[in-house]
Amino acid sequence: MVIRSLFLLALGLAAEIALLVQLGTSPGVILVPVALLALVQVLVLPGRIYRRWGYDMGDEQLRVLRGFLWRTDTIVPFNRIQHIDVAQGPLQRMFGLSTLIVHTAGTHNSIVTLPGLATADAEAMRETIKGHIRQDMI
């Protein structure tokens, strides 16, 4: 989100300068709204999105909720999972977090990711799911 906002700010700045040179508009006509939007993106949205992120390990299925404006709510039955990854990026490693990635055979939603789990949790979940994977479900 921070990266996206910086990108937006850069775009806004370019547009601002272009307009200033070409049309001689008053300064700030574009930069101010863009900065506001970027501020919203950095301050408000991450919290909202974080609050919408959720997962639920049922007995038979994994449920993943995500998104604030575009909400999705996915259920993956354990016995449909083909294989599981536990991945860590450099930033995640600093905070001891992991991403759980489950792969299914479906052409839609073939990869369901669940980021920001504590590494120990992610590994425990992997073990649980592993016990449910049966052979050749397709």
Add this chain to the structure above:
Amino acid sequence: MNDRSASQPPDQNAPFRRLHPLSIVLRSIGTLGQNLFAIVVLHFSLLDRNFLHSGLAAAALIALVIGVTALIWSRFTYQVTAREIRIKSGLLNRNNRSIPFDRIQDVSLEQKLVSRLLGLATVTLETGSGGGEDGQLDALSRTDAEMLRDTVRDYKAGLDADFAPDQDQLAREDRPPLFAMDNRRILIAGLFNFSFVLLAILGAVAQNLDFLLPDDYFDPRYWLTVLPEREMIDGYSFWMRIAGALGAILALVTVGLVSGIVRTLIREYSFRLDKVESGQPGFRRRRGLFTLTDMVMPMHRIQAAVVQTGPVREYYGWYHLKFLSLAGDSGGETDHSAAPCATLAEIDPILEHCAIHRTASDLAFHPVSPAFWWRSAIIVTLLLAAGALGTGFYLHRGFFALILLALPIGGYLFLNWRHHQYALTDSQLFVRSGWWRRRLVMLPRRKIQTVEVSQSPLDHPFALATVTIGIAGGAAARPLRIKDIALDRAMDLRRALVNSQNRP
């Protein structure tokens, strides 16, 4: 499922075999065809139209191509063991691939025109692993290819692959097919396969041959200046001009129809669908005029059935039956065509074999929310209004008429809404969609992989949601969706779908 391998000694020292030697010829012809053009270009440019030099260059090219192809051929070996097929290939980068029979989705034999003359067939093993070519043996002799196919097919049934059931095969040939298309049926299918592909090809040819035409042939301004000067056209009466326009439209339609029929004929000629009885039960499909394809798909790999039709086709009672599976059909199609043009009475017995049932006539389909059409219609109308106002004020007043487009688009959306329905039975989910391209997906509930309920920002005020169902097959870009139903109904539907398939 692997008990069998324990009881049988794993056939690890089966001989490594090569492809049929004639496949060198086949491959070389293919490669030469692409490079011949280069020789022709060289003949005119670098070699100063000297036939001796060009001939030498061509001979060198042919020798090179055949040499390299032969080298590749000599380094390509395959081994069929009791449980898997291994393919070793590559000149410098050796690649050793093993494909377990368990993972093979379908086996298809393909014979292009040249292969048919040489008695060869290309075997393609599909595992559904994303990438296009999973295992391709290009090419084996026809009998070897059929033997390999039968080995894979019989693997699960525990039949020994060594005795090819020849009598069995012959007996099956005599049995009536599940579905076949005669030439009359192909003609009908072709009529509905109306396409402008031929027109596009003609257009492309015209583009490339444009040095034969006047310079500004494709420039409308050229015609605007030329046409009014032609006394000939001005001389015609009003009705003659109408007739001319009608004639042009008729010509277009004829071209579209003919190209549809020709394309269908080439692809579907002598279409025949059989049931495979021995080994794994499944379907066997043969078709093609020039390129013969012969594909076997096991029954348990079929994920869902799709019945497609259109408003006119449905009126005359013709439907197109397709099967979804992880493996795609040849020619880039994602679904396996099982009956391109059939009546419902013909489709039912086919479906009967794969334990998918068509809707009972009294089954009540649920409609989706009317917001499905009016919300889109409002957005389209607003966009059109903005466009009409913008262009109308700044360009020409005639552009105000743009807003009238909202009516047909709204009507189309409304019809689409009327045709988007779903129904749930004990064992299957039915989803109907589209007015012009009518699709009925029949999905056994135990084949569902994932279920997702999603809401876009526009859905929140109406508490609507879209249910997307992940199936192991079909196009990723066009998944099975039930759009715009009430959120609580979506949740109920999902609960039902997920629960039904957790029971083994």
